[in-house]
Amino acid sequence: MDWKTAIxxxxxxxxxxxxxxxNTVDAYLNDLTKLQQFADPRSLSPAEITSKDLQEFLAWINGFGLSAYSQARILSGIKTFYLFMSLEHGLLENPTALIEAPRLGRKMPDVLNIKEIDRLIDAIDLSMPEGMRNKTMLEVLYGCGLRVSELVGLKVSNLFLDVEFIKVEGKGSKERLVPIGTQAIKHLCIYLNEVRVHQKIKSGYEDFVFLNRRGASLTRVMVFIIIRDLANKIGLKKKISPHTFRHSFATHLVEGGADLRAVQEMLGHESITTTEIYTHVDRDYLQSVITQYHPRS
Structure with missing residues (x-):
């Protein structure tokens, strides 16, 4: 089987x-394309790749200066491909079986504190036509811990504000119910009933909550730009994105004593180990504990 057919x-x-x-499919295919770029000059088909070839491939991509995280992600995609080849095309020997991924340290996500979140939201100019929309978006991002794709894809028909829940479509088109707080509900009602109701909506986008000036759904890139501009406006030095609000949501819940399983359910994580990254404890809090309780302090 040639590469084009296999891919x-x-x-x-x-x-x-x-x-x-x-987006996930594209990421996997990009990883596989890198292996094809390595294999083509060597006239290697997918079935002819050996463990030794993969070791050379890892050394090859390492030469491009890719981080250990990037290399591990690429290898993960290739492992998935060869598992597929074994299951669907009867490949007898899986060349990835004995290949180990680069060792990774646990990377802590950037988190905003409550004051920083308040400053970002307060910096929104509500006199502008898109002001209330932007404020509502940030309240929902932080109040529900959504991914940016879940935010821009949020539907009016999936808002159950009377029972304080919304339904979102997460990774792999999996739906889940997420509780929504009173602040986010308040701003959603204002935006829907006082702003969005007066907007001319493009055909096919009637059910999307957040709309751009042309009446179509917002793009993920636009949400990134809105947040970046707000961070620049208040002089925030942290490098943030829409996902920072999701990290902050989870961190503040866990630090406040929320059950990890409940946080996992709200975030839509398949594995509890993904959620466990939010159990990191604030260093300032640890220092205060030492200062307050240790006899030598």
Whole structure:
């Protein structure tokens, strides 16, 4: 089987059988394309790749200065491909079986404190037409811990504000119910009933909550730009993105004593180990404990 056929079959497998999102599928295919770029000059088909070839491939991509995280992600995509080849095309020997990923340290996500979140939201100019929309978006991002894709894809028909829940579509088109707080509900009601109701909506976008000036749904890039501009406006030195609000949501819940399983459910994590990264404790708090309680302090 040649690379083109194998990649196309793998794409169909990821989309149809694994029900992965477009972005996730693209990431897997990009990883596989790198292996193809390595294999083509050596005249190696997918089935001819050996463990030794993969070791050379890892050394090859390391030469491009990729981080250990990037290399581990690429290898993970290739492992998934060869698992597919074994299951669907009867490949007898999986060349990735004995390949180990680079050792990774646990990377702590950037988190905003409550004062920083308040400053960002307060910096929004409500006199502008998009002001209330932007304020509502940040309240929902922080109040529900959504991914940016879940935010821009949020539907009016999936808002159950009377019972304080919203339904979102997460990774792999998996739906989940997420509780929503009173502040986010208040701003959603203002935006929907006093701003969005007066907007001319483009055909096909009637059910999307957050709309751009042309009446279509917002893009993920636009949300990034809005948050970046607000951070610049208040002189925030941290490098933040929409995902920072999700990290902050989870961190503040865990630090406040929330059950980790409940946080996992709200974030839509398949594995509890993904959620456990939020159990890191603030260093200033640890220092205060030592100062207050240790006899030598």
């Amino acid at each position: 196309n079959d793998f794409k169909n497998y990821l989309q149809l059988e694994r029900a992965m999102s477009i």
